Amino acid sequence: MKLVALRTMSALALTFALQGCGISAPASVDGLRRVVGTDLIGARGATPEDQRMIDRTVVGICAAAVWTRAECAKHGERG
Incomplete structure (x- = not known):
């Protein structure tokens, strides 16, 4: 019983850790x-x-603000 609880807690912890890391x-x-x-x-x-x-x-x-304003502006720059 303790092993099952430990596995469940470990799986939940991993899930939350992965979400926190993006x-x-x-x-x-x-x-x-x-x-x-x-x-x-x-x-x-x-x-x-x-x-x-x-x-x-x-x-x-850019409209969804996935990139910052600076990143969006950089796209429009000519190299």
Whole structure:
């Protein structure tokens, strides 16, 4: 009985530790898909249309505040 309780507690502790480290799965795949979108699929950065696809993806990521304002601004910089 004690071994079962210990295993259960260990599993719960690991679950909470992984969530605290930010490596757990997203709360909603559908939500993540709405933020990231599907524009990036097939984009290779070789054409102006590819760049528009990349930019549309970045807009969703920035709008959801996944990236900081500084990171979003950096995307728009020309190298």
